[in-house]
Amino acid sequence: MPQGGEEPMKKSLFFAALAAVSLAGCAGGAQDKEYNDLAAQAENEIKLANKTGFLWRDTEKFLKESKEAKEAGDTEKAMKLAQKALKQAQLAQQQAKDNANPRTMFSN
Template identity: 40%
Template structure:
């Protein structure tokens, strides 16, 4: 019996040791299972989001370069593979291309507007300043800024058309000569052409008629009107002169 006790105590010690070892190893296993692969950094996420937003803007205008989407896909793949430097570089390239495409789109629109607005006459001091600012933006290749300035000016000029009601004693010559109209009687053909559906004979208008008058005709339109007024020749009431027909561009007058 004296020799059996050490064996019994040894078994108890081994069992206790096993429990201690088991308890000590379990937290390590749980810690290992808790480790998860890290996702893209904030810098990568921001670069990708910025590129996607720029591409969305370009697609909305249907004005995007062929390779831009490819660069974004490559950036996304690099981010997934953990190559953050490459992901950011490609995402920024996609973003810059998309932004450049958008700027190009608005620059082309601005150039078209500028070509039209340059020929406008009768601009106020503020409108002339806006035209100069828009011109400077085009020359600096600031597409969106140029477009915003010039499209606003175009809308303002388009709304500058006024209505005039004929009164007794009026003539197209007299109306055109009014300071608040053209301040030049020789521009009367502008009124005639703009209201050719209401005026059968340029020499005969009636009280109560309402005419639309463009306050900002182009320089070419003004020149053509003045030239016609000075070279029209003899006139007669109730007869549509052939020179008037020619000025209207062959428009049939009833």
């Protein structure tokens, strides 16, 4: 027979564990959305960089590896690689702009 305080404690532990699992599920959903948004943004920036003719060599590779990491369950690695692809695509676009209006600098 259970002691006087055991039954309420079991219920409390059960509900605490249930709450923890529920919150972990919510966090995973938020991470998925954050990753999906980041990957979509990177894809769009890559398309723009490609149109300029200045897309960097490894940018698409980083996005591909990011998707593979996400499928393997490594969200942290996936986020880092997607962020790297996004940054490279943006820098490639800036490089295209900089090269569109070159300035010759003369020193005295």
